[in-house]
Amino acid sequence: MIFVLKPGVPQEKIIQFQQMIESWGFKTFLNTGTEHTVVCLIGNTAAIDLDAVVQNNYIVEYGKRVTEPYKAVNRTIHPEDTLVKVNGVTFGEGMFQVIAGPCSVESEEQIIEVARSVKASGATLLRGGAFKPRTSPYAFMGLHEDGLRLLLKAKKETGLPVVTEIMNQTQLSLFEEIDVIQIGARNMQNFDLLRAVGRFNKPVLLKRGLANTLEELLMSAEYILSAGNSQVILCERGIRTFETATRNTLDLSAIPLLKQKSHLPVIVDPSHAAGLRNLVTPLARAAVAAGADGLMIETHNDPSRALCDGAQSLDLEQFSNLMADLKRRIAFEGKKIIYH
Amino acid sequence: MIFVLKPGVPQEKIIQFQQMIESWGFKTFLNTGTEHTVVCLIGNTAAIDLDAVVQNNYIVEYGKRVTEPYKAVNRTIHPEDTLVKVNGVTFGEGMFQVIAGPCSVESEEQIIEVARSVKASGATLLRGGAFKPRTSPYAFMGLHEDGLRLLLKAKKETGLPVVTEIMNQTQLSLFEEIDVIQIGARNMQNFDLLRAVGRFNKPVLLKRGLANTLEELLMSAEYILSAGNSQVILCERGIRTFETATRNTLDLSAIPLLKQKSHLPVIVDPSHAAGLRNLVTPLARAAVAAGADGLMIETHNDPSRALCDGAQSLDLEQFSNLMADLKRRIAFEGKKIIYH
Amino acid sequence: MIFVLKPGVPQEKIIQFQQMIESWGFKTFLNTGTEHTVVCLIGNTAAIDLDAVVQNNYIVEYGKRVTEPYKAVNRTIHPEDTLVKVNGVTFGEGMFQVIAGPCSVESEEQIIEVARSVKASGATLLRGGAFKPRTSPYAFMGLHEDGLRLLLKAKKETGLPVVTEIMNQTQLSLFEEIDVIQIGARNMQNFDLLRAVGRFNKPVLLKRGLANTLEELLMSAEYILSAGNSQVILCERGIRTFETATRNTLDLSAIPLLKQKSHLPVIVDPSHAAGLRNLVTPLARAAVAAGADGLMIETHNDPSRALCDGAQSLDLEQFSNLMADLKRRIAFEGKKIIYH
Amino acid sequence: MIFVLKPGVPQEKIIQFQQMIESWGFKTFLNTGTEHTVVCLIGNTAAIDLDAVVQNNYIVEYGKRVTEPYKAVNRTIHPEDTLVKVNGVTFGEGMFQVIAGPCSVESEEQIIEVARSVKASGATLLRGGAFKPRTSPYAFMGLHEDGLRLLLKAKKETGLPVVTEIMNQTQLSLFEEIDVIQIGARNMQNFDLLRAVGRFNKPVLLKRGLANTLEELLMSAEYILSAGNSQVILCERGIRTFETATRNTLDLSAIPLLKQKSHLPVIVDPSHAAGLRNLVTPLARAAVAAGADGLMIETHNDPSRALCDGAQSLDLEQFSNLMADLKRRIAFEGKKIIYH
Known part of the structure; x- marks a missing residue:
């Protein structure tokens, strides 16, 4: 159940209203929009007489029962699109962003070469893994703190905001200068990590787990929003099915469904979904x-020698060709991509 | 293994060559292109000395080992796109076709109203089920022969070629005037039916099974082509996964993959994939x-009263709006859609 | 909705009652048990006043709303187990049956050697494919009518009832002397075939499709029962999942679930499920x-030379060892296996 | 590649041999069995002349190439079963263990009542969640440190060793007195957590992820073993499929496959797999x-009021009945269960 308050209600009245409801035995949280503040109730609200609450509290414009288990991410509560602003770059509301870069940061030369090239081609953010989750304990795990340092160097060189994956909440202090913290597919239900990034004031890129439903993805986003951080970008990256021709099956229905159900921006990672370089362009298109708000494209200066995921990485020229094609398509959709 | 013959080889030389190979214990079949005839060998050809065959038979231009289990549908054997021509409408090679109509033919008024409307909106073929496969023995199964008759009446009225589903090979004689015979998802591995339509000289629309890999879809097409009918259109319509927000998960990777591996045209049915009306437009786009060569869109004059699949059907106005949008997109892709 | 009639109601009273209900616009069918006859109504029965019908018709013992879409196979309607009797062998009610034999009948020597051996080991029915559904049109498809003939010869030699797969309804007349007609996984939703075997008076072994839910399996059985044939054995044989270590994932929950929801016997095919010989014994156990009522085990005299599915076939000695083990387990479960 | 050393080789010779191999550019780790020490090489060992190494190093009995990506968990390297010893209770080698208890510890009365009852029925370990991973941020998350304290109280009362789930590595110090640390399905690929428990000297119960292959499960166990902790118990608990009649699909093929490929004990959790109380007994059987080495069964004193997962919990009497049945079965399999 939610109560949408009238515009301009003073803060102390909101707090009084909240306390009254909590005295009835419910938890509440506030969702503060540009015009309205929404008070969300958590718990079994069946016994509350919604109309009576509206009539007896003049600060309430209207009330609504929200049947979905997700509240803060629900478009019902927050009908307008959320804009996630990252260092001059905006996800949502007619903007389109392209995050490009290698699976992992391998060396200063590599990440700076890639960053310069993808920026020239039109990418608007740089990605690069420093901490890499790998199925095998014997595989290359990334350069760790050195990887973060090199990524920030590439940011300084090019001005591109940077996106990189966190593995657990003890690493958070290392991510102060990172622009977007990525939660990988395997960590989508690492609830302690979700709560920790929810208390950290940074945009979060939340990838869908390999076997997670869209409702579960929204519930994981709910962990972050309900902890206080509403800067969440959702990312579809393929799910596990019986089909073996591709690494995963990209579920593009996720884009319109997530945008109907929630107000958060949605991007797509066709590289991890397909696992095959020659599917990246058709899937990106x-x-x-x-209706995606952006793309994440693995790009490497020398894919055949990449320390991970080379088979799905575009080389710099392929990425440049893809961007030339995508720019026409983004314009066709009436969206904007602003280059640095 | 295949042998591509030089252009202009006389028929009797081809037959002699074929007989020689068959005398070695292999089955063969011919694939006759616009310029070249290809002799395909079936069986374990490891022992054949490919170079010796080429040197000793002057009619052979070159030979090639084909490792995939599908031969006739393989792009290696037939590098140029197959064009499937249906009564003035062509699938493949820069053309785009839209098949629209109701899940099932329900009455003369219904099918003629729908046919006229979708034609006016720009559809290029009419669909409508006469024999309906239904999970429940108590559900509406279609009007059967009457349904076919009404569909042909709608064809006569509008000039639209018609597509309808066959349930088993004993019905083939009823499909003489139907333009495209549809094999439904549940029949994708009904091998006797595949062989029967392979001997029938009519275009076939072959839908991917709910739990079938792309390789299995190509093998089912191989049944039809190897029986003599190369007029096959492949159709992606969603696969079964753990996700319950949509009826099936549309696997759009299928389009580029099928087009890389085979020379057959590929269309998409977003209505059955999603099972939800409001996902049809984004998935069609x-x-x-x-890179699809066409779409199949369920359209009904009164979806709320449809005898089957109402929840996924567009009404006539929604379809008209979709077509207006799609025409711009088809043009953007450099493809043509020619209206009757 | 169903009405359970009192014991001993004369036939003409039943017909009168049925006609009265049909005059209200419902279809009905009878399910005749050992004591009670049950009248099943098909259609939206929400408007019927159940209590009034019971009070006004003295032949009715009680009525019940059946919410599941399956009626005839529903345990609500037919609480006692159905026994499927096959030529002296019974499926259900404390009996256990083992069907053994090769994937396909290959020659007279082969099938007779296998039949004699599996009988000596304790198998109670013989299987062997004559018409083989194969993914590839170039694979061995079985010996067809010759295969059936050889299977019947093996039956004559050993007295074992025989089970073999039908591919389509035009073959039914060839199956007159076959004891159990198998509907394969790929044909589980070949509805015309289901209806045809429903009108044929022979036990049917219905295998679960690779991507079909248990409810869909019950609906397919409903096709057969509602067409008049209640001699149906359900068979779990693995479903398609993301796991690649086995060919399919055997879903043993199917046994208790199917037995809770329906009154039909349930057997398991571990050979096709796993696709690996060394998993057959643990999965059979x-x-x-x-709680399975039986097993179907692929057994071949020379698996390494089998024309199909050799990798999952036990050899004759392995089968003999398995049977020795299973006999102790069947006795432990308090079930009987009676050898010929 | 591995080298199995002769029995009784002195430690310094082993270290010299290891250093020689590492000087060639490989990582190594030792697996010390009861008789033999095995030196495992990590990396691309294609260039090593295996025979030459054996001939030139008299301490080496033989060498072997291991093609699987998992080494330390591989039965090739460690052919005898690993026994995991937990406070007087042994997993593996003819022993059978039953872990019972509630989804979450709710109060002192509850956990002690359950502990006493399941002990009396024959359970050999007590489970109970203190930190609960929940899809919704608004659901009950467990009693945290208080839950651990109550669990240890129940251990003191009954003598049953206790199993409970860890959520992240920062909690490790709280688990000093816990007997078995459980890694839940959602954390199966939380690689930092795996490594942390690998350095902690406690038995680990590693549950298979909902969408993880058996090979991935073994690779996750490899993380723990390669970090130094070989006390790992694998647990199959159902995977995600299209079937909706059960919460997950229990994959019992996992038991024989994991035991063929690895030397670790394997247990099964039928409660979480099915999500339905009335399937627990048939699946446990x-x-x-x-061939499972044990079971984990959710048991609650009052399932209808359980704070989580009540629908799948047995009550105390149902558990007692199940144990009476299981004892006969465990004896039938020739395994032992020793009660406290």
């Missing part, structure tokens, strides 16, 4: 057409 | 962008 | 413990 | 028959 499809994602743009289906 | 995505399919166009991913 | 698990199936016995989970 | 099947797991025993398929």
Whole structure:
């Protein structure tokens, strides 16, 4: 159940209203929009007489029962799109962002070469893994703190905001200068990590787990928003099915469904979904057409020697060709991509 | 293994060559292109000395080992796109076709109203089920022969070629005037039916099974082609996964993959994939962008009263709006859609 | 909705009652048990006043709303187990049956050698494919009518009832002397075939489709029962999942679930499920413990030279060892296996 | 590649041999068995001349190439079963263990009542969640440190060793007195947590992830073993499939496959797999028959009021009945269960 308050209600009246409801035995949290503040109730609200609450509290414009288990991420509560602003770059509301870069940061030369090249081609953010989750304990795990340092160097060189994956909450202090913290597919239900980034004031890129439903993805986003951080970008990256021709099956229905159900921006990672370089372009085009707010594209200066995921990485020229194609498509959709 | 013959080889030389190979214990079949005839060998050809065959038979231009289990549908054997021509409408090679109509033919008024309307909106073929596969023996199964008759009446009225589903090979004689025979998802591995339509000289629309890999879809097409009918259109319509927000998960990677591996045209059915009306438009747009050669869209004059699949059907106005949008996109992709 | 009639109601009273209900616009069918006859209504029965019908018709013992879409197979309607009797062998009610034999009948020597051996080891029915559904049109498809003939010869030699797969309804007349007609996984939703075997008076072994839910399996059985044939054995044989270590994932929950929801016997095919010989024994043991009424085990005299599915076939000695083990387990479960 | 050393080789010779191999650019780790020490090489060992190494190093009995990506958990390297010893209770080698208790510790009365009852029925370990991973941020998350304290109180009262789930590595110090640390399904690929428990000297119960292959489960166990902790128990608990009749699909093939490929004990959790109380008994029986080394059964004193997962919990009497049945089955399999 939610109560949408009238515009301009003073803070102390909101707090009084909240305390009254909590005295009835419910938890509440506030969702503060540009015009309205929404008070969300958590718990079994079946016994509350909604109309009586509206009539007896003049600060309430209207009340609504929210049947979905997610509240803060629900479009019902927050009908307008959330804009996630990252260092001059905006996700949502007619903007389109392209995050490009290698699976992992391998060396200063590599990340700076890639950063310069993808920026020239039109990418608007730089990605690069410093801490890499790997199925095998014997695989390359990334350069760790050195990787973060090199990524920030590439940011300084090019001005591109940077996106990189966190593995657990003890690493948070290392991510102070990172622009977007990525939660990988395997950590989508690492609830302690979700809560920790929810208390950290940074945009979060939340990837869908390999076997997670869209409702579960929204519930994981709810962990972050309900802890106080509403700067969340959702990312579809393929799910596990019986099909073996691709690494995962990209579920593009996720884009319109997530945008109907929630107010958060949605991007797509066709590289991890397909696991095959020659599917990246058609899937990226499809994602743009289906309404995505952005793309994440693995790009490497020398894919055949990449320390991970080379088979799905575009080389710098392929990425440049893809961007030339995507720019026309983004314009066709009436969206904007602003280059640095 | 295949042998591509030189252009202009006389028929009797081809037959002699074929007989020689068959005398070695292999089955063969011919694939006759516009310029070249290809002799395909079936069986374990490891022992054949490919170079010796080429040197000793002057009619052979070159030979090639084909490792995939599908031969006739393989792009290696037939590098140029197959064009499937249906009564003035062509699938493949820069053309785009939209098949629209109701899940099932319900009455003369219904099918003619729908046919006229979708034609006016720009559809290029009419669909409508006469024999309906239903999970429950108590559900509406279609009007059967009457349904076919009404569909042909709608064809006569509008000039639209018609597509309808066959349930088993004993019905083939009823499909003489139907333009495209549809094999439904549940029949994708009904091998006797595949062989029967392979001997029938009519275009076939072959839908991917709910739990079938792309390789299995190509093998089912191989049944039809190897029986003599190369007029096959492949159709992606969603696969079964753990996700319950949509009826099936549309696998758009299928479009580029099938087109890389085979020479057959590929269309997409977003209505059955999603099972939800409000996902049809974004998924149709995505399919166009991913390179599909056409779409199949469930459209009904009164979806709320449809005898089957109402929840996924567009009404006539929604379809008209979709077509207006798709025409711009088809043009953007450099493809043509020619209206009757 | 169903009405359970009192014991001993004369036939003409039943017909009168049925006609009265049909005059209200419902279809009905009868389910005749050992004591009670049950009248099943098909259609939206929400408007019927159940209590009034019971009070006004003295032949009715009680009525019940059946919410599941399956009626005839529903345990609510037919609480006692159905026994499927096959030529002296009974499926259900404390009996346990083992069907053994090769994937396909290959020659007279082969099938007779296998039949004699598996009988000596304790198998109670013989299987062997004559018409083989194969993914590839170039694979061995079985010996067809010759295969059936050889299977019947093996039956004559050993007295074992025989089970073999039908591919389509035009073959039914060839199956007159076959004891159990198998519907394969790929044909589980070949509805015309289901209806045809429903009108044929022979036990049917219905295998679960690779991507079909248990409810869909019950609906397919409903096709057969509602067409008049209640001699149906359900068979779990693995479903398609993301796991690649086995060919399919055997879903043993199917045994208790199917037995809770329906009154039909349930057997398990561990050979096709796993696709690996060395998993057959542990999975067969698990199936016995989970309450299966029987097993289907692929057994070949020379698996390394089998024309299909050799990798999952036991040889004759392995089968003999398995049977020795299973006999102790069947006795432990308090079930009987009677040898010919 | 591995080198199995002769029995009784002195430690300094082993270290010299290891240093020689590491000087060639490989990482190594030792696996010390009861008789033999095995030196495992990590990296691309294609260039090593295996025979030459054996001939030139008299301490080496033989060498072997290990093609699987998992080494320390591989049965090739460690052919005898690993026994995991927990406070007087042993997993593996003919022993059978039953872990019972509630989804979450709710109060002192509850956990002590359950502990006493399941002990009396024959359970050999007590489970109970203190930190609960929940899809919703608004659901009950467990009693945290208080839950651990109550669990240890129940251990003191009954003598049952206790199993409870860890959520992240920062909690490790709280688990000093816990007997078995559980890694839940959602954390199976939380690689930092795996490494941390690998350095902690306590038995670990590693649950298979909902969408993880058996190979991935073994790779996660490899993280723990390669970090120095070989006390790992694997747990199959159902995977995500399209079937909705059960919460997950229990994959019992996992038992024989994991035991063929690795030397670690394997247990089964039928409660979480099915999500339905009335499937627990048949699935538990099947797991025993398929060769499991133990079971984990959710048991609650009042399932209808359980704060989580009540629908799948047995009550105390149901658990007692199940144990009476299982004892006969465990004896039938020739395994022992020793009660405290």
